[in-house]
Amino acid sequence: MSENNREAMEGHWAKTRTLTFIVLAIWFIFSFVVHWFANSLNGISFLGFPLGYYFAVQGSLAIFVILIFVQNWRQDQIDEEFGVSDKE
Amino acid sequence: MQGNFIDNLGKVYGLYTGGFIVFIILMAILEQLGVSAAAIGIMFVIFTIAIYAGIGWLSRTMQVDAYYVAGREVPAVYNGMATAADWMSGASFVALAGGIYFGGHGYLAFVVGWTGGYVLVNALMAPYLRKFGCYTVPDFIGTRYGGNLARFCAVLVLVVASFTYVTAQINATGTIAARALQIPFEFGVWFGLLGILLCSMLGGMRAVTWTQVAQYIVLIIAYLVPVIWMSNVQGFGVIPHFSYGDAVQRIAELEPTLAVGTAPTESFAGLKALTNLHNEPGGAFAGWKFFALALCMMTGTASLPHILMRYFTTPSVRDARRSVGWSLFFIFLLYFTAPALATLTKLQLLDPNLPTAVIGKSIADVNNLEWIKNWSNVGMLKVTDGNGDGILQINEFFMRSGIVVLATPEIAGLPYVISGLVAAGGMAAAMSTADGLLLAIANALSHDLYYKIIDPKADTKTRLIVARILLIVIGAAGAFVASLKLTGILGAVAWAFCFANSGLFFPLVLGVWWKRANRQGAIAGMLCGFAAGALYLIYVQNGGTKIAGLDGLRFGMIGMPVSLIAMVVVSLMTPEPDEETQKMVDETRIPTGDTVIVAHDKA
Numbered sequence: 001m002s003e004n005n006r007e008a009m010e011g012h013w014a015k016t017r018t019l020t021f022i023v024l025a026i027w028f029i030f031s032f033v034v035h036w037f038a039n040s041l042n043g044i045s046f047l048g049f050p051l052g053y054y055f056a057v058q059g060s061l062a063i064f065v066i067l068i069f070v071q072n073w074r075q076d077q078i079d080e081e082f083g084v085s086d087k088e
Numbered sequence: 089m090q091g092n093f094i095d096n097l098g099k100v101y102g103l104y105t106g107g108f109i110v111f112i113i114l115m116a117i118l119e120q121l122g123v124s125a126a127a128i129g130i131m132f133v134i135f136t137i138a139i140y141a142g143i144g145w146l147s148r149t150m151q152v153d154a155y156y157v158a159g160r161e162v163p164a165v166y167n168g169m170a171t172a173a174d175w176m177s178g179a180s181f182v183a184l185a186g187g188i189y190f191g192g193h194g195y196l197a198f199v200v201g202w203t204g205g206y207v208l209v210n211a212l213m214a215p216y217l218r219k220f221g222c223y224t225v226p227d228f229i230g231t232r233y234g235g236n237l238a239r240f241c242a243v244l245v246l247v248v249a250s251f252t253y254v255t256a257q258i259n260a261t262g263t264i265a266a267r268a269l270q271i272p273f274e275f276g277v278w279f280g281l282l283g284i285l286l287c288s289m290l291g292g293m294r295a296v297t298w299t300q301v302a303q304y305i306v307l308i309i310a311y312l313v314p315v316i317w318m319s320n321v322q323g324f325g326v327i328p329h330f331s332y333g334d335a336v337q338r339i340a341e342l343e344p345t346l347a348v349g350t351a352p353t354e355s356f357a358g359l360k361a362l363t364n365l366h367n368e369p370g371g372a373f374a375g376w377k378f379f380a381l382a383l384c385m386m387t388g389t390a391s392l393p394h395i396l397m398r399y400f401t402t403p404s405v406r407d408a409r410r411s412v413g414w415s416l417f418f419i420f421l422l423y424f425t426a427p428a429l430a431t432l433t434k435l436q437l438l439d440p441n442l443p444t445a446v447i448g449k450s451i452a453d454v455n456n457l458e459w460i461k462n463w464s465n466v467g468m469l470k471v472t473d474g475n476g477d478g479i480l481q482i483n484e485f486f487m488r489s490g491i492v493v494l495a496t497p498e499i500a501g502l503p504y505v506i507s508g509l510v511a512a513g514g515m516a517a518a519m520s521t522a523d524g525l526l527l528a529i530a531n532a533l534s535h536d537l538y539y540k541i542i543d544p545k546a547d548t549k550t551r552l553i554v555a556r557i558l559l560i561v562i563g564a565a566g567a568f569v570a571s572l573k574l575t576g577i578l579g580a581v582a583w584a585f586c587f588a589n590s591g592l593f594f595p596l597v598l599g600v601w602w603k604r605a606n607r608q609g610a611i612a613g614m615l616c617g618f619a620a621g622a623l624y625l626i627y628v629q630n631g632g633t634k635i636a637g638l639d640g641l642r643f644g645m646i647g648m649p650v651s652l653i654a655m656v657v658v659s660l661m662t663p664e665p666d667e668e669t670q671k672m673v674d675e676t677r678i679p680t681g682d683t684v685i686v687a688h689d690k691a
Contacts, residue, residue, distance in 0.1 A: 038369035048333025
């Protein structure tokens with residue numbers, strides 16, 4: 001592997017890593033933080049649901065689905081930027 | 089021919105879905121013509137299993153790539169459906185809504201955990217394992233860390249975790265087959281196993297993939313149709329998912345007046361009375377328990393080999409990632425329906441303003457209801473009069489948690505054809521998960537233990553015959569254990585997640601994310617984590633004092649930290665991996681180029 005290539009790979013991995021950390025931070029908030037404070041959130045009404053309950057039955061779930069699709073969209077951009085996308 | 093099939097997937101499964109709907113309509117017509125409920129139940133189960141077996145037969149193969157990774161040509165959306173079926177077990181289908189009904193807010197940790205885990209699968213595992221190009225999860229461990237011992241430890245953890253899980257699934261197929269076909273449970277278990285093996289034996293991963301797609305279609309139709317129909321019949325809205333917030337609040341108003349939370353004075357084996365409030369998150373300790381359970385289920389999701397190996401079957405790394413997104417989307421469809429079902433069923437039973445209410449009615453009237461009689465007869469429901477006042481109180485109404493799904497069509501007065509559909513859906517859910525698990529175990533034993541460790545010179549034919557023999561042997565062992573009826577379905581499922589995350593989570597994650605991780609560290613991580621978790625489970629099961637309230641469902645909270653510390657400490661105490669291994673990790677991190685295994689074998 002040439003030096004040029006190595007530099008590109010390091011750049012690619014640095015961006016991939018940053019993206020992953022951001023995704024995990026969002027994951028952590030909607031997996032744990034919002035449910036820890038479910039009691040307080042239940043005081044707020046959302047679409048007729050107590051908000052804390054809503055996160056546990058729909059909100060967090062929907063955010064997980066969207067989070068994966070958004071991460072993959074961004075990861076595809078990173079892969080293409082460094083010329084390592086394996087899109088056919 | 090195969091290429092043709094892949095190009096025509098949309099047509100094939102479109103036709104299949106249409107055919108299934110026509111079959112449902114035909115059954116509805118037969119019901120109107122007076123065919124008995126029992127006959128309709130039998131036809132639903134037999135017809136669907138015959139279709140899966142047909143797909144299994146058409147997908148038969150003697151090629152290694154097709155047998156282990158479905159030829160790596162499964163498009164992202166279809167792999168998403170197959171993963172969703174692989175993932176959603178008999179427990180998800182039958183017991184999830186019941187769990188929410190009985191468990192209240194604390195149980196929702198399962199719902200959050202079993203969906204959020206896919207964020208970890210996508211962010212940490214799937215694309216990298218796909219690039220690696222392994223056939224099995226121990227194949228990754230064995231190649232990344234090198235050496236037979238590391239490979240063997242991974243096989244060990246995989247077998248224990250998956251076997252715990254598969255007995256629960258064979259148990260579920262047995263229960264459903266026994267009820268639908270009206271045969272004893274012990275026969276039902278072996279009948280279920282036969283169906284499971286028909287799907288997987290001839291075609292391995294290729295056959296399992298295409299039957300799982302078919303099973304997903306059946307199970308999601310079977311889950312959504314009754315809920316949406318019930319909601320329309322009872323006036324809860326066209327699509328109940330967005331409008332049941334009022335029902336949640338109404339239940340909260342009713343709970344004090346009905347004295348929900350008063351402990352029952354009697355008890356019946358396997359049956360429960362409702363004592364938990366529907367939406368009461370509790371204090372900090374409940375928050376901790378929620379956190380621990382959700383975390384264990386998420387990390388378990390990201391370590392369970394039968395899930396991870398589904399992402400080895402896509403054509404590219406990019407497709408592996410996309411298919412994780414689709415997997416979670418297809419899982420989401422069921423998981424965001426279950427709480428709606430649990431809430432609406434509860435409201436129907438509790439709210440005195442609704443005609444379906446039973447709580448607060450006279451015991452004699454309740455006992456005269458058709459659905460109460462049916463389910464009491466099979467011992468899944470019990471109405472008593474503990475305080476002798478002739479009125480049914482909430483703590484005098486006992487049922488098995490599976491009833492919430494199974495009896496919904498009857499409570500709402502839907503035709504029997506819907507109950508037959510639900511039985512076919514439950515069967516599809518349990519069979520598809522059992523197939524994935526059995527294949528994960530048999531493949532690890534045939535590829536990693538037999539081919540890589542015992543006889544590396546074995547030819548293709550021998551390898552694939554060994555794989556099939558192992559499939560039968562493990563299936564039979566699973567059916568035998570299931571027929572002993574050792575634990576409830578859900579306990580065993582949660583254990584499988586904790587075994588998997590205790591032994592495999594950190595060795596898998598750090599294999600990609602930490603170049604310095606070496607063989608000694610990985611072995612220490614797998615063995616110490618797995619042993620610590622297993623010992624803690626045994627200790628708690630035998631009445632030991634819980635550490636920080638962690639019970640048998642959450643023993644991964646003990647196993648995982650031990651695994652992480654052992655792996656990091658031992659890795660740092662021993663020499664760093666050689667240059668070739670470090671290059672291998674670099675290669676794993678970029679999507680382009682040969683798979684790492686191919687490059688490794690060339691070198």
